[in-house]
Amino acid sequence: MRAYLLSRLAQTVLVVFLSLSAVFVMVRLSGDPVLLFMPMDIQAKDVNEFRERLGFNDPLPLQYARFVGGAARGDFGESLRYRRDALDLVLGRLPATLLLAATSWLLTMGVAVPLGVLSAVHRNTLLDHAGTVATVLGQATPGFWLGLMLIYVFSVKLRWLPTGGTGTPAHLVMPSIVLAAFFAARIARLTRSAVLDVLNEEYILTARAKGLGEARVIGKHTLRNSAIPIVTLAGLEAGQILGGAVITETIFAWPGLGRLTVQALLNRDFPIVIAAVFVISVTYTLINLAIDLLYAWLDPRVRLRP
Amino acid sequence: MRRLNVLLAVALSLAAAGPAPAQDRARSKEVVIALGAEPRTMLAVTIVDWTTNAQLEHIYDRLLDRDPRTLKPKPMLATGWKIVNDTTWEFTLRQGVRFHNGEAFNADSVKATMEYLQNPANKSHYAAYWKLVKEVQVVDDHTVRLVTEKPWPSLIDRVSLTDFLVLPAKALRELGPAKLAEKPIGTGPFRFVEWKRDERLVLEKNPDYWQGPADVSRVTFRFIPEFSARLASLLSGEIDIMKDVPPHVVEAVERSGHAKIRAAVSSRINYLALVNLKPGPMQDLRVRRALNHGVNVDELIAQVLRWRATKICGPLSPANVDYAPVECYKHDPTRAVALLKEAGYDAAKLQLTLDTPSGRYPLDKDVSLAIAAQLQRIGIKVNVVVNEWGTHLDKIKNRNTGDLFFLGWGPSLFGQAVIEPLFQANQTYSSYGNHAAFDAKIAQAITLVEPKARAAAYAELQRLAHDEAAWVPLWQQHDLYGVASHIEWSPRADEKVWMYEAKVARP
Numbered sequence: 141m142r143a144y145l146l147s148r149l150a151q152t153v154l155v156v157f158l159s160l161s162a163v164f165v166m167v168r169l170s171g172d173p174v175l176l177f178m179p180m181d182i183q184a185k186d187v188n189e190f191r192e193r194l195g196f197n198d199p200l201p202l203q204y205a206r207f208v209g210g211a212a213r214g215d216f217g218e219s220l221r222y223r224r225d226a227l228d229l230v231l232g233r234l235p236a237t238l239l240l241a242a243t244s245w246l247l248t249m250g251v252a253v254p255l256g257v258l259s260a261v262h263r264n265t266l267l268d269h270a271g272t273v274a275t276v277l278g279q280a281t282p283g284f285w286l287g288l289m290l291i292y293v294f295s296v297k298l299r300w301l302p303t304g305g306t307g308t309p310a311h312l313v314m315p316s317i318v319l320a321a322f323f324a325a326r327i328a329r330l331t332r333s334a335v336l337d338v339l340n341e342e343y344i345l346t347a348r349a350k351g352l353g354e355a356r357v358i359g360k361h362t363l364r365n366s367a368i369p370i371v372t373l374a375g376l377e378a379g380q381i382l383g384g385a386v387i388t389e390t391i392f393a394w395p396g397l398g399r400l401t402v403q404a405l406l407n408r409d410f411p412i413v414i415a416a417v418f419v420i421s422v423t424y425t426l427i428n429l430a431i432d433l434l435y436a437w438l439d440p441r442v443r444l445r446p
Numbered sequence: 447m448r449r450l451n452v453l454l455a456v457a458l459s460l461a462a463a464g465p466a467p468a469q470d471r472a473r474s475k476e477v478v479i480a481l482g483a484e485p486r487t488m489l490a491v492t493i494v495d496w497t498t499n500a501q502l503e504h505i506y507d508r509l510l511d512r513d514p515r516t517l518k519p520k521p522m523l524a525t526g527w528k529i530v531n532d533t534t535w536e537f538t539l540r541q542g543v544r545f546h547n548g549e550a551f552n553a554d555s556v557k558a559t560m561e562y563l564q565n566p567a568n569k570s571h572y573a574a575y576w577k578l579v580k581e582v583q584v585v586d587d588h589t590v591r592l593v594t595e596k597p598w599p600s601l602i603d604r605v606s607l608t609d610f611l612v613l614p615a616k617a618l619r620e621l622g623p624a625k626l627a628e629k630p631i632g633t634g635p636f637r638f639v640e641w642k643r644d645e646r647l648v649l650e651k652n653p654d655y656w657q658g659p660a661d662v663s664r665v666t667f668r669f670i671p672e673f674s675a676r677l678a679s680l681l682s683g684e685i686d687i688m689k690d691v692p693p694h695v696v697e698a699v700e701r702s703g704h705a706k707i708r709a710a711v712s713s714r715i716n717y718l719a720l721v722n723l724k725p726g727p728m729q730d731l732r733v734r735r736a737l738n739h740g741v742n743v744d745e746l747i748a749q750v751l752r753w754r755a756t757k758i759c760g761p762l763s764p765a766n767v768d769y770a771p772v773e774c775y776k777h778d779p780t781r782a783v784a785l786l787k788e789a790g791y792d793a794a795k796l797q798l799t800l801d802t803p804s805g806r807y808p809l810d811k812d813v814s815l816a817i818a819a820q821l822q823r824i825g826i827k828v829n830v831v832v833n834e835w836g837t838h839l840d841k842i843k844n845r846n847t848g849d850l851f852f853l854g855w856g857p858s859l860f861g862q863a864v865i866e867p868l869f870q871a872n873q874t875y876s877s878y879g880n881h882a883a884f885d886a887k888i889a890q891a892i893t894l895v896e897p898k899a900r901a902a903a904y905a906e907l908q909r910l911a912h913d914e915a916a917w918v919p920l921w922q923q924h925d926l927y928g929v930a931s932h933i934e935w936s937p938r939a940d941e942k943v944w945m946y947e948a949k950v951a952r953p
Binding site: 170171172175176177178179180181182183184186187190193221222223229232233288291292295296299302303304305306390391392393395396399400403406407408 | 483486487492493494566569571573574575577627642643644645646668669670671672674675678679681682683684834835836837839840843855863866867872873874875
């Protein structure tokens with residue numbers, strides 16, 4: 141177990157390093173970083189003085205070496221736009237991001253898994269069809285549209301909820317619903333098919349034959365055995381919600397990581413982009429590790445080998 | 447039924463936890479302004495950025511303000527100024543003004559501010575604006591002289607912009623710029639309370655403001671990137687002022703009963719550049735003139751912008767202190783075709799490329815497409831390329847655009863800030879240049895201190911730009927603000943959103 145963990149952590153370091161390097165090359169190819177944050181009405185030579193001072197005129201390999209040296213010490217440099225330590229700015233967005241991710245993830249699982257199980261158990265009934273319609277709608281509805289409609293109904297018309305920002309639990313309601321809608325649809329569909337597969341197994345027949353109540357059949361025998369694909373997808377989605385809630389964060393003015401990262405990309409604020417990719421990739425690989433550990437617990441046949 | 451009651455109770459308690467409704471804010475005289483982005487720093491004279499300065503101006507004052515109507519410089523922290531000689535300007539400073547930390551405002555503050563921004567270690571963008579200033583001489587506690595390397599008449603224009611917000615000398619020395627960038631200290635009508643990144647900036651009234659305390663007790667800037675969400679916040683009464691209401695929702699705002707539209711003719715201009723800095727048909731003056739005859743600016747204003755723009759015919763707008771009127775090119779398709787023929791081009795075979803940003807200026811992409819349609823009517827095929835903003839700037843810098851590109855410029859309140867960067871070949875965002883007589887005229891105009899000579903020189907430059915048909919000049923933008931009904935405030939041509947000038951009616 142310890143050897144397994146150690147080797148996985150070593151892999152994590154490698155994955156993070158490779159993704160940072162890839163991002164470094166890609167953002168450098170995207171264009172001149174200096175022009176975008178300088179005033180437009182100053183002379184070209186003054187702009188170039190900045191480029192020189194910030195080291196953007198140096199050969200790319202030298203810049204890369206400097207970047208690797210800094211990154212190894214956890215120093216991603218100063219944000220070009222905000223003149224603050226990039227990692228600080230990124231970490232400052234983490235609490236809001238985690239809060240939104242956790243709420244919407246819990247909402248997703250709380251709605252989607254029961255919905256999927258109900259659909260599977262009552263296959264081809266009205267309930268199942270209604271569930272299918274709901275999940276297709278959930279997947280097909282664009283997040284920005286759903287967000288704006290919710291704002292229109294609940295903020296402008298009914299005045300129940302604030303249009304955006306943070307501060308109270310009320311601020312969390314609409315963004316978590318919008319984020320959860322899409323992910324819940326996927327989880328519900330997957331749960332339905334995974335549960336259906338297991339329901340056809342002979343040991344379920346046996347369980348029923350020995351007179352077990354339906355609640356135990358579903359709750360213990362079926363769910364645990366269909367958990368692996370669900371857990372896999374849920375883990376992937378947790379990662380996606382962390383870094384990819386850009387549209388939701390933008391519409392609801394939520395001060396999260398995704399919005400900061402995309403803004404930084406558009407502004408070519410490289411230090412922030414790199415620091416954000418660092419934080420997101422570390423979290424992502426750790427979530428994956430947690431899921432692999434969970435497999436072993438869910439299914440004793442799974443062996444963890446380094 | 448019981449479950450429904452529970453749901454209702456939850457909904458109500460959530461609603462009660464929301465932000466203070468509009469009436470409460472009106473009673474306590476708070477104003478909430480929604481902007482698309484947060485400030486980039488709290489430190490004055492460091493980063494050139496409209497959004498940042500719109501917020502900083504509540505905290506810091508300038509030496510000179512501008513009259514909101516005439517846009518001429520008027521006293522602020524300086525009570526007067528005079529030209530001692532061609533390279534020396536003397537400012538008399540207001541007495542008895544104190545910074546928010548109690549420190550006295552005096553000649554030392556002015557000197558320290560200039561030294562801060564000129565110090566390369568501070569990487570201030572403003573160093574480029576002030577590089578002609580050689581020295582700040584402290585004559586006495588309340589008199590300073592700015593000495594320039596060579597005669598520089600636009601100094602007075604820079605002083606009366608956000609380009610010189612005054613920092614406290616002692617705090618700057620003792621706390622250092624990094625601390626002040628987190629917790630700013632100025633002489634302005636509002637004091638800093640808190641800045642929650644990407645969420646809000648909160649300021650409170652400075653009761654000891656030297657012009658008398660503001661009517662508004664508290665100003666909160668909220669950062670809402672999405673325009674529809676900003677609009678929804680205005681209509682639901684969560685915010686009181688928003689900038690950049692698109693023309694097509696003006697009626698919805700007026701009808702809402704909560705807010706009204708306030709418009710200002712901005713000093714920010716939009717234009718279509720005819721690029722002569724790269725090979726192609728735009729090298730030929732006749733082609734550039736033909737395009738000026740071919741594009742129907744009045745029609746664009748009426749059909750695309752719904753009259754929310756004011757036509758300009760030269761490179762400067764009437765809001766610019768160096769403005770001189772020039773005659774417009776008449777819309778005349780026949781003349782356009784004839785001019786093209788004269789230049790050896792068959793309009794029906796001419797193909798041009800137009801680069802445009804999308805969403806940076808009011809309806810920029812739609813305007814570009816409409817221009818292409820207008821030119822199509824005389825046979826010219828225009829291929830419109832829509833760029834992400836950063837790419838657009840890169841293309842202009844690298845002279846990589848098509849023959850035409852769309853750009854805005856401003857707020858442009860004095861001639862040098864428009865003519866110098868946009869009509870010379872060696873400038874980053876220029877589209878036109880390599881005209882020796884034009885270059886010589888610019889070099890001369892920017893050093894003329896005597897008002898009559900300066901006016902004549904800039905008038906000639908504007909005539910030259912017109913005769914050379916360097917652009918198709920389009921218009922001054924109209925800035926549209928949604929303002930809650932209980933707030934009395936008029937926007938300004940220099941885009942200053944200053945709540946010291948606002949009044950809140952109690953409900």
